Every structure is written in C-alpha cells, then in structure tokens.
Amino acid sequence: MPRKPTPDARERILETATRLFNRYGVHAVGMQQIIDECGCGKNLLYSQFAGKDDLVVAYLRRCSADWDDIVAVAQERAGGPEQHLVEVVREVGIRVIEPGMRGCPLRTTFAEFPEREHPAHRVSMDHFVRVRTELRELAKRTAAAEPDRLADRIMVIIDGLYTNGPIFGDDGVKTAVSFAEDLVKAETAG
Missing domain, CATH: 1.10.10 (Arc Repressor Mutant, subunit A)
Known part of the structure; x- marks a missing residue:
C-alpha cells in the first residue's frame, strides 16, 4: 500500500x-x-x-504574498496616507538588508524567464502590475496633484532598494526612505 x-x-x-x-x-x-x-x-x-514550473509558480506566489505583509506593516506604522507610502519604502528596506537577501525574487525570476508565455514570467508580471496598482491607490489617498506619478516614482525607489539595498545596506535604506519622504512632501505640497 x-x-x-x-x-x-x-x-x-x-x-x-x-x-x-x-x-x-x-x-x-x-x-x-x-x-x-x-x-x-x-x-x-x-x-x-506537477513539475518545476508548477513549483516555481508556487514559489513566486508565496513571494508575491510578502507584498501584502509589507503594505499591512507599513499601514500600522503610518500616521496617514502620505506616511503610508514612506513606510512601504521603509519596510521594503528592512527586508532587503536581511542576511542572504539577493534582491527581489520576482524581479530575478522575471529576468530568468523572459518568454512572455512562461508561467513564471506571467506570475512575475502580474505581481508588478498589482504592486503598481496598489501604490497608485495608496497615492490617490494623499493630497498629491498627480497621484499616479507619485506612485510610479515610489515604485522606482522600491526597485532601487531591491537592486541596491543588499549592496549598500542600512545606509542605502536610509537614503531611499529620505528620498521617499522628500518626494512625498514635494508631490503633496499645496
């Protein structure tokens, strides 16, 4: 049996x-x-x-779920919508400098599977679209005159953190958070 x-x-x-x-x-x-x-x-x-592709897709979905944790933790620390965006950047920064971190697993896998129809590529792409959409929704709650532009710029800061955070460590995170604070302040100034 x-x-x-x-x-x-x-x-x-x-x-x-x-x-x-x-x-x-x-x-x-x-x-x-x-x-x-x-x-x-x-x-x-x-x-x-069923195979490696199935396992990779499950792995990527698990990694994508980490984004929900990042947004939730950031919201707990934030005093308002503007601060929520900054705290998202800070939380990403905390995670990217953990020992053994090599950057965003979804970005890495996206690069490893450039074929548009590959399931890993699609899961990664879906994640990035979701992150951008959620950042734009967060930015719409702020006083920003152009919330989509603010969200896209925050996403670029986050992308930079995933690329450079493991290299520059805490100093890089502090720089990214400061940049996010300056950006949010400039974009929401009346």
Missing part, C-alpha cells in the same frame, strides 16, 4: 525550494537538489507539484 503524504509535505517542499531558489536562483536549482535537501522522495515531490 502506497504511503500517503503528510499534510505538511507540500509546505516542506515549498519551503525548501524557496530557500534554495532565493540562494541560488531558480534556473540553478534542480529538482533533485530540492528532493535531496528536503529529504522527500521523487514521487512525493511530483505528487505535490
């Missing part, structure tokens, strides 16, 4: 894949490496994920 997977099997495999993908990149990690690291059998992995 075949063994049934434990209820946490999918999560254990996804956690292992997340750690390896974050460390080495998606293309550099093979399914056998995930099997070996996780200590699961090949049949178990493939019973939970």
